Amino acid sequence: MKKIISLSLCLVSFVTIMTAQTPEATPTPTVPTTSIEFTDTEFNWGELIEGEKIQNVFTLTNTGNEPLVIKNAKGSCGCTVPRWPREPLMPGESAEILVQFDSKGKGKIGGSKQAKRVTITANTDPANTYLTIKGVVHKLEKEEKQTKPAAVRNNNFDLSSSVLSVYPNPAAEVLNLQINDIDAEKALIEIYDATGQKMLSQNITVSKGSTEFDISNYPSGIYAVTLKVEGKNRLAKQFIKS
Numbered sequence: 001m002k003k004i005i006s007l008s009l010c011l012v013s014f015v016t017i018m019t020a021q022t023p024e025a026t027p028t029p030t031v032p033t034t035s036i037e038f039t040d041t042e043f044n045w046g047e048l049i050e051g052e053k054i055q056n057v058f059t060l061t062n063t064g065n066e067p068l069v070i071k072n073a074k075g076s077c078g079c080t081v082p083r084w085p086r087e088p089l090m091p092g093e094s095a096e097i098l099v100q101f102d103s104k105g106k107g108k109i110g111g112s113k114q115a116k117r118v119t120i121t122a123n124t125d126p127a128n129t130y131l132t133i134k135g136v137v138h139k140l141e142k143e144e145k146q147t148k149p150a151a152v153r154n155n156n157f158d159l160s161s162s163v164l165s166v167y168p169n170p171a172a173e174v175l176n177l178q179i180n181d182i183d184a185e186k187a188l189i190e191i192y193d194a195t196g197q198k199m200l201s202q203n204i205t206v207s208k209g210s211t212e213f214d215i216s217n218y219p220s221g222i223y224a225v226t227l228k229v230e231g232k233n234r235l236a237k238q239f240i241k242s
Contacts, residue, residue, distance in 0.1 A: 035062070035125075040222050043132070043238065044224055045134070045192070045234075046135050046196050054234040054235070058096065060089075067090055069089075070086075079101060079104070080102075082097060082120075097131070109138075113136055115133070117130055135196055163180055170239070171240070173214070176211070179227065184229045188227070188229075190226045193223055200213065221241055
């Protein structure tokens with residue numbers, strides 16, 4: 001009996017000593033939260049030919065009262081790669097997130113619908129904001145492959161978002177597009193509505209300066225403009241039709 005009591009006292013003393021020696025957990029510093037707003041959290045790029053890459057430009061604004069810090073941006077699969085601003089964004093400031101989609105192996109004859117998600121983690125409440133890119137990827141017929149050159153694929157973001165200027169935004173009657181600082185003579189411009197319906201497809205001369213497009217008959221909503229230059233990834237930007 002004495003041995004049992006002695007053993008119990010020893011255990012109590014040991015637990016007391018270990019508790020006293022355990023350092024207190026350092027409290028995690030609280031980061032002030034702010035709010036984030038995107039022109040739209042969904043981006044419909046329209047149509048791609050299998051093998052092409054497209055860089056989708058999302059525009060965001062810090063609508064809160066504290067600096068916005070984007071801690072991470074992660075695509076739902078390896079074919080979706082985001083690039084985001086690493087510096088804090090002050091209240092009222094805007095920036096861009098580029099989300100690249102690689103259509104390799106994603107197409108089928110007649111078109112394959114694709115939808116991918118990007119998770120943005122920042123000092124917001126809730127911490128995660130979700131972006132979606134979607135569109136259709138076409139696979140060419142065998143005979144088309146023989147007469148049409150294969151798409152040039154790049155493993156990087158080879159076009160800056162500043163290459164394509166879209167203004168005014170919002171636009172009511174006329175949309176102006178200008179291609180900047182790029183070594184090319186011709187470019188293909190396509191406009192898609194939010195459902196992916198093609199509204200326009202037109203080749204333009206790059207050296208011409210700005211090109212006007214009549215959008216007066218477009219219903220109000222959000223649209224995507226895609227720029228295709230030979231040998232480069234596609235670039236897509238959104239605009240609002242008021």
